[in-house]
Each structure stands twice: as C-alpha cells, then as structure tokens.
Amino acid sequence: MNSSKNNMKRENFGSKFGAIFATAGSAVGLGNIWRFPIETGQNGGAAFILIYIACILLLGLPLMLSEFVIGRHTQSNATRAYHLLAPGTPWKWVGRLGVFAGFIVLSYYSVVAGWTAKYAVLAIGNQFQGCDPDSLRTTFSAFASDPWEPLLYLLIMLLMTHAVVVIGIQKGIEKCSNILMPILLVIIFVLVICSVTLDGASEGVRFLLKPDWSKIDSHLVISAMGQAFFSLSLGLGCLCTYASYFKKDSNLPNIAIQVITLDTLIALMAGFIIFPATSAAGMPLDSGVMGPELIFVTLPNVFQQALSGLPWLAYSFSVLFFILLIIAALTSAISMHEIVTSYMKEEFHLTRKKAALIETLGCVVIGALCALSFGVLDNVRIFDKSIFDFCDWVVCEFCMPIGAILISIFVGWYLKRKTVENEITNNGTLRVPLFRALIFILRFVAPVAITLIFLDQFHLLS
Numbered sequence: 001m002n003s004s005k006n007n008m009k010r011e012n013f014g015s016k017f018g019a020i021f022a023t024a025g026s027a028v029g030l031g032n033i034w035r036f037p038i039e040t041g042q043n044g045g046a047a048f049i050l051i052y053i054a055c056i057l058l059l060g061l062p063l064m065l066s067e068f069v070i071g072r073h074t075q076s077n078a079t080r081a082y083h084l085l086a087p088g089t090p091w092k093w094v095g096r097l098g099v100f101a102g103f104i105v106l107s108y109y110s111v112v113a114g115w116t117a118k119y120a121v122l123a124i125g126n127q128f129q130g131c132d133p134d135s136l137r138t139t140f141s142a143f144a145s146d147p148w149e150p151l152l153y154l155l156i157m158l159l160m161t162h163a164v165v166v167i168g169i170q171k172g173i174e175k176c177s178n179i180l181m182p183i184l185l186v187i188i189f190v191l192v193i194c195s196v197t198l199d200g201a202s203e204g205v206r207f208l209l210k211p212d213w214s215k216i217d218s219h220l221v222i223s224a225m226g227q228a229f230f231s232l233s234l235g236l237g238c239l240c241t242y243a244s245y246f247k248k249d250s251n252l253p254n255i256a257i258q259v260i261t262l263d264t265l266i267a268l269m270a271g272f273i274i275f276p277a278t279s280a281a282g283m284p285l286d287s288g289v290m291g292p293e294l295i296f297v298t299l300p301n302v303f304q305q306a307l308s309g310l311p312w313l314a315y316s317f318s319v320l321f322f323i324l325l326i327i328a329a330l331t332s333a334i335s336m337h338e339i340v341t342s343y344m345k346e347e348f349h350l351t352r353k354k355a356a357l358i359e360t361l362g363c364v365v366i367g368a369l370c371a372l373s374f375g376v377l378d379n380v381r382i383f384d385k386s387i388f389d390f391c392d393w394v395v396c397e398f399c400m401p402i403g404a405i406l407i408s409i410f411v412g413w414y415l416k417r418k419t420v421e422n423e424i425t426n427n428g429t430l431r432v433p434l435f436r437a438l439i440f441i442l443r444f445v446a447p448v449a450i451t452l453i454f455l456d457q458f459h460l461l462s
C-alpha cells in the first residue's frame, strides 16, 4: 500500500528534534507534574515509582511503537489510518473512538490548564504571600466556582492552543515545541535544585528513593499502569496522529525511547520538586499531597512555608512553577487538538483553519460545561458524577484502556508481522534486536494486563 501517494501535500515535522520535542510535548503535561506526584503520594512513594517504570518499559514502549507504526505507515489521521490498513472492517472505530476521546479530553484538560493560567497570574501578582492553607483553599474554591472567571481562562488556553494548531505542523506545533520544551526543562531543573537543597528536604528525597515493598498490591500496579498510559498519551490516536507527520526515514524505536525517557525523567523531577519541598515545610508526604488540591492549595502553601525566610525565593518558585505548568499543559493540549483537527481536515476536506475552528468551538462548549460543573452546574449529575468528572471518566477509564487493548491486538494479531517489522526497522535498514519480544508483549502481555486495568475501573476485580 502506498498511502503517501494519497497525501502528497501532507506536512511533516521538519527535523528529528522537532519530531521528538513535539511528541515529548504531548506526553509531558499535567499528567507528569500534577497527576504523577498525587499518585506517588497516595501509593507510598518509591515502590509505586518502580512499578510505574516497569509499566512504562513493558507496556508503554510497545504501545507507543504500535501507534507510531500505524501512523507513520499510513501517514493519515487516526481514523483513515485504520481504514487504509484494514479496509472494510470495523477497525476504523478504534480511530473514531480516539477522535471522540481527543475532543472530550481537550475540553476538560483546558479547564485545568485555565486554572494553571489563573494561578500563574496570582503568583506573578505575589498573591500567595502570607496565605495559610485555609485562605488558599477559599481562594481556590471561590475561583473554581465563579460563573465567569474559569470560562475566561479556559478561553485563553483554548485560543492559544487553537492559534498554534492553525499555524500548522512545522511552523506551529514543531516550532512551539522546540521553543517551549527546552524552557520547560530548564525551569524544572532549577526547581529541583532549589527544592532538594531546602532544609528538611531529605525526608522527601528518601520517600522517593527508598521503596517500602509492603505497599505493593494489585491496586498499586493498576494505578501505575493507568498513570503510565495517561502520561504517555497512549490509546487515543494522539501518537498515531503525530507519527503520521514523521519522516519515512525517522528511527521509530529511537524516538520512542527518547520520548519515554524524557517523559519519565520529567515526572520524576516533578516528584523531586514536590516531595522535598513538602517535607521541608513539615507537611505529611503521603496524605498531605492528595487530590486535585495539590497544585492549587498545597503547593503555594508549601512554597511559603519551606521558604518563609526567603520571600523572594518563594515568589520566584511559585511563578516559575505555574509557568512550567502552563507550558506543559499547552504542548499536550496542542496534541489533543491535532487529533481532531487532522481528522476533520482530511475526512471532510476542510481547510486547517476551518477544521480547527470547529474543534475549538466544540471544546469551548463542552469545556464551559465542565468548568461550570464546579459552580452553578454543580448539581447536574451524570451517573452520579459531575460533568467534569464524567468527561474524565469517559476518557481515562473507558476510551484509553479500550483503545490501548484494541491497538495492541491490531498490531500484534491483525497486521502482518512483515508490515510491522518493515515499519519498525525502516525496511530492514535498522537493527531492532527485541522485535520478537515486542510482538510477544503486544499479542499476550498487553491485552491481558490492560484488560485487568479496565476491569478494575469498574471494581470487577475486588
């Protein structure tokens, strides 16, 4: 099949680094800097981290490579890719599921991204100085339940995402990632150094490095797998869409290893910012950092307390941290937007501008409903969940695991082994020593393991 003939004018990432930074930009997001520390805190620290790393290597890497194979081979959007590889079969529904989930995930992710923008503004205005946890909590709930302000920040984040996507692959997504990812790396590095050198930081460092093996149980393993998927942007066709812009001679295993290394390092570094600062502030490590409050209530307080004698450092710490979050959220939001934009553009023959506009408008509507579910729409319940929680549930606990199970079966069982091998080895020009292990994992390990995660979400295992 030569699908590239159908897509003669399709854009590519211009450079090797551009492809790596854009894909890493998708992977590195609120999942690393917000969700990872919460999960680590709730699951006992180092033991969770070890299992998480095992999941990344055992499941994350093979699944990422599978999405790369599908996307780069077909050079098409997530839905058409399945249509080209399995014409006339229901496999195209895997792509459609991804497009639907990409739309929903962007809608509610932008709400939280908007909160980070608001908190960057508060940090810049030095509004956290002298606040205690109670007043920080009041500030957060007053803001989140306000009928207008969260909508404004949601709109700002969506418009920024929209602008980058409209500009296109090389000049928009790639350029933006090339600028923002190095800034993100520098900020996070500076924050780690500041955090681990605080007085009283050592307890936090120990929490991250010294595993308590008694903490490992099936719930911990399943949480670690879920976190690995979210963090690597797996299962929604996002990586497949980005891989469709990779050049034909790009080295897929190398890109996957580099993206995974960067994503994991950044999650670990986020841990090394948050836990040492938390212990330096004399707060408990396992229960004190739980829940969505972590970033918006606990952390500003942690910075204040840990650096109470150095107000300028507390100020810089807060400002840098929230700017870091905005960057991370933005590069991930762009990738979610691109799943839907490329689909609309190619399937409905729209211009990039029109396709992106429809996606953005749709996200404004669903995002507004999600944002308002913390305030005026608080009483609207779907399956006993708020609108925001329902959207998160649909994506993380339904679309992502189902998508990942189907992707592993598609590449492991449905695609011809030769097709997969040719794509991964660039028609035999690269040596990929673990190819057989990869196929084994995709055929047996991944579908079984992910099915366990899926069943656990519905409490069918306990």
Ligand code: PFF
Residues within 6 Å of the ligand: 026, 027, 028, 029, 030, 031, 032, 102, 105, 230, 231, 232, 233, 234, 236, 238, 332, 333, 335, 336
């Ligand atoms: N990987 C992103 C994060 O860690 O925040 C979240 C994400 C991006 C999920 C893109 C799904 C996706 F398609």
